[in-house]
Amino acid sequence: MLPENKYKFLAAEVKKRSGLVLRPEKGYLIESRLAPLARTEGLAGPEAVVDAMMRGDQRLCAAASEALATHETFFFRDKTPFDLFTEIMMPALRTARSTRPLKIWCAAASTGQEPYSLAMLIRETGGLSASILATDMCAHVLEKAKTGLYSQFEVQRGLAIQRLVKHFEQSGDSWRVKPELREMIRFEPGNLLDDFSRYGQQDIIFCRNVLIYFDVDAKAKILDRLAALLAPDGYLVLGAAETVVGLTDTLKPVAGQRGLYVRADAAQKPARPASVVAA
Amino acid sequence: MKTCLVVDDSRVIRKVARKIVEDLGFACEEAPDGKAALDQCRKSMPDAILLDWNMPMMNGLDFLVTLRAEQQGKRPVVVFCTTENDMAHITQALRAGADEYVMKPFDGDIIGSKFAEAGLV
Numbered sequence: 001m002l003p004e005n006k007y008k009f010l011a012a013e014v015k016k017r018s019g020l021v022l023r024p025e026k027g028y029l030i031e032s033r034l035a036p037l038a039r040t041e042g043l044a045g046p047e048a049v050v051d052a053m054m055r056g057d058q059r060l061c062a063a064a065s066e067a068l069a070t071h072e073t074f075f076f077r078d079k080t081p082f083d084l085f086t087e088i089m090m091p092a093l094r095t096a097r098s099t100r101p102l103k104i105w106c107a108a109a110s111t112g113q114e115p116y117s118l119a120m121l122i123r124e125t126g127g128l129s130a131s132i133l134a135t136d137m138c139a140h141v142l143e144k145a146k147t148g149l150y151s152q153f154e155v156q157r158g159l160a161i162q163r164l165v166k167h168f169e170q171s172g173d174s175w176r177v178k179p180e181l182r183e184m185i186r187f188e189p190g191n192l193l194d195d196f197s198r199y200g201q202q203d204i205i206f207c208r209n210v211l212i213y214f215d216v217d218a219k220a221k222i223l224d225r226l227a228a229l230l231a232p233d234g235y236l237v238l239g240a241a242e243t244v245v246g247l248t249d250t251l252k253p254v255a256g257q258r259g260l261y262v263r264a265d266a267a268q269k270p271a272r273p274a275s276v277v278a279a
Numbered sequence: 280m281k282t283c284l285v286v287d288d289s290r291v292i293r294k295v296a297r298k299i300v301e302d303l304g305f306a307c308e309e310a311p312d313g314k315a316a317l318d319q320c321r322k323s324m325p326d327a328i329l330l331d332w333n334m335p336m337m338n339g340l341d342f343l344v345t346l347r348a349e350q351q352g353k354r355p356v357v358v359f360c361t362t363e364n365d366m367a368h369i370t371q372a373l374r375a376g377a378d379e380y381v382m383k384p385f386d387g388d389i390i391g392s393k394f395a396e397a398g399l400v
Contacts, residue, residue: 161380
């Protein structure tokens with residue numbers, strides 16, 4: 001365990017850099033995430049990492065903040081958001097975006113499984129062009145995402161075998177996402193605490209399982225800025241444990257669709273678009 | 280209770296796989312090769328089959344082709360589970376009628392994920 005003053009320094013530094021709130025009950029994270037960093041840096045252990053940070057080692061401060069963020073993800077994680085994407089979002093926006101590509105932003109893209117999953121669905125549906133922006137505050141996970149290279153273990157979690165065959169190429173012991181999917185996605189480092197208005201208006205924003213790490217104030221501000229970037233008929237997708245309720249008036253949940261939000265000033269939409277059109 | 284037949288010539292793999300499929304809520308039967316598995320299926324068709332490729336007597340692919348040609352043989356969901364982890368083997372298995380494909384080594388998460396993809400859990 002870290003002494004109180006060092007824990008406080010680490011928590012403040014990490015919050016300043018990434019917004020991540022280190023909760024005392026998650027103290028085990030410090031040990032499990034900083035120990036590998038200490039090893040690669042040739043330091044004695046987690047406490048030595050914090051000592052170096054306190055001496056002003058900026059590079060180590062950034063590395064520790066990245067190490068403490070959670071990157072765990074897999075293809076089609078939680079399934080429901082991807083069903084909503086196929087059944088609600090794509091049909092609803094298909095006509096309105098027939099003249100320009102659909103703009104999608106994955107705001108916590110981690111190692112890339114989420115944007116690649118969306119790219120697979122777009123490709124499988126056909127007839128829709130899309131450009132996906134994938135950002136994460138952590139540069140080294142984005143590097144992995146950009147390569148589109150996944151281990152045998154990673155491609156077996158959440159990914160049906162037919163999709164592996166269809167969308168991947170074997171590369172030694174690993175599997176690489178095919179170029180036509182990689183070309184749909186632009187990877188860029190980005191911190192949700194910073195101004196992200198330069199990304200421009202987005203039709204769909206996936207921002208899942210990241211707000212849970214922020215405090216209430218930061219959550220509210222980020223949600224307001226996400227709403228400002230969302231097209232009037234666009235959609236925001238949050239993680240299953242996240243909500244806008246009580247945090248902002250700029251967004252509202254879509255009734256009956258867990259994790260799906262629209263702008264508060266959006267026109268009322270049917271819960272499901274009519275799938276049959278009378279000829 | 281749904282039933283799962285684990286077909287593998289390794290007693291250790293069968294034991295590990297049995298624990299995993301039982302945790303997923305299946306009653307588990309075992310067979311050490313394709314021929315024994317076929318005999319078992321003809322007696323009582325399982326809901327799911329976790330199938331190794333390389334085995335003595337009859338290999339997994341020959342078993343699958345024979346099974347799918349039989350009266351009730353289209354019913355079970357067949358999940359290959361093998362060290363053959365290249366695209367050529369995978370596509371060959373899918374063409375022969377496999378529903379899912381696990382590349383060894385595996386763990387409970389992978390089997391759970393693949394059973395979910397195949398609509399078993």
